Amino acid sequence: MSEPAFAAAVLSDAPPPVGADRFEVYRGSVTGALTATLREAFPAVRRLVGDAFFDAMAREFLRAHPPRSPIMALYGDALPGWLARFAPLSALPWLPEVAAIEQARREATHAADAVSLDPARLAEADPDALRLAPHPSVRLLRTRYPALSIWARNAERPDLEAAPAGEVLITRPALSLQIAPAPNGTADTLAALSQGTALGDALPQGTDHAAILACLFSAGALIERPMP
Amino acid sequence: MPLPPSAGIGFKPQHAAALDNPGAVSWLEIHAENYMVEGGPRLALLAEMAQRFAISAHGVGLSIGGEDPLDSAHLARLRHLLDWLKPAQFSEHLAWSSHGGAYFNDLLPLPYTAATLDRICAHVDTVQQAIGQRMLLENPTSYLRFDDSTLSETAFLAAIVQRTGCGLLLDIENVFLSAQNLGFEARDYLSAFPLDAVGEIHLAGHAPGEDVLIDSHSAPVGDPVWALYADVIARTGPLPTLIEWDADLPEFAILQAEAARAAHILQGVPA
Structure with missing residues (x-):
């Protein structure tokens, strides 16, 4: 088993490098856990765009910006800047600022x-x-x-x-x-x-x-x- | 405060007030990474709980099973937390969670070979030196098998114990799920498990499933897991036992009842 191949596949739609269908368990739990962190971190953004859109957007975001540290309390710091460049949300130019407020509240809390x-x-x-x-x-x-x-x-x-x-x-x-x-x-x-x-x-x-x-x-x- | 050989639960801030009347809950476990923050209400509440309960610190982010060197900044944060909190013990997982600087927030699997054994022993040595204490290593839940594995999981864990002097955290729910998912007998696994090294037990429940059972920590402990647990305790004597419930949190009384059931078994009374 190659760990680089596993790591790359778990955050993409690449074919499973090991385990065939069972690999989907890991893909699902990695995406699910990171999406849950973002949901909890940005409740107002989620309410503004709706749950289904938020989850789809979170999937795009977490694949582009996986955490760089195991401390989930602040994961998502790149989201406000990413939202400003996320074309499907260009009609909501104020949304990145709402996300920045939510992230700043987390940073202040901790x-x-x-x-x-x-x-x-x-x-x-x-x-x-x-x-x-x-x-x-x-x-x-x-x-x-x-x-x-x-x-x-x-x-x-x-x-x-x-x-x-x-x-x-x-x-x-x-x-x-x-x-x-x-x-x-x-x-x-x-x-x-x-x-x-x-x-x-x-x-x-x-x-x-x-x-x-x-x-x-x-x-x-x-x-x-x-x-x- | 040492960890008593009785029942504990994973600490959730929403249960802080209910813990004024803990019932059978006699210690608490925390996820170390949740408390690696500079200040604020989380640390304040934990400091309060640590006055009243023995604490077990459980790490999820060291990536001990990984190919990359251990993250020295993360080890330093862990040391800082343990020096401040002074928990009864520290445990981590036989798994990896980071690669190439990305952290996956999940416990990912590895094959059991001579090469991975060397790597993990070196990582466990590094952790024990960095934190200045013996750690416990937890058996994972498996969803797939690696063709390149040459050692059984129990032989792999026994070799790590022998070479590093670490202890083990036996998660009986993980044994049950791996046995279901990979098609082996949980009792055979437990017969081969190096029980002398076990310093803590985890029990949990999972969401229903068909082809594959997922370690979701979202339900009461199942009867087959209680039965395996009673067998283990009959062999080891009382050990600190955690009711692990992290998703779809129930009211505190449910956790208390689960802890009470573990306490009955620990006291040698049929549950």
């Missing part, structure tokens, strides 16, 4: 733990002396379509059904996931903070600084960087 900055620290410390960084769970998406609203309508989140296109902030400050529309400039602020810029200089000119800070604090999106 990110490292850290204690979010208590807003009271801003009042008691010199803001320029505070060394801040994004919480490890922070995921910031910039959407061209109202993807957060579309996601919300397919994820039983009526509170977010009117969310506009624009920035979306996802965090998991303690153990529960948060998702909210973020004011314009939040992404740039977080990017500057992660470069080590002080908070006062991280807030972009021409943006609503109070709104950005309120969003970041209510999401627990900031941590105090440990002293070097």
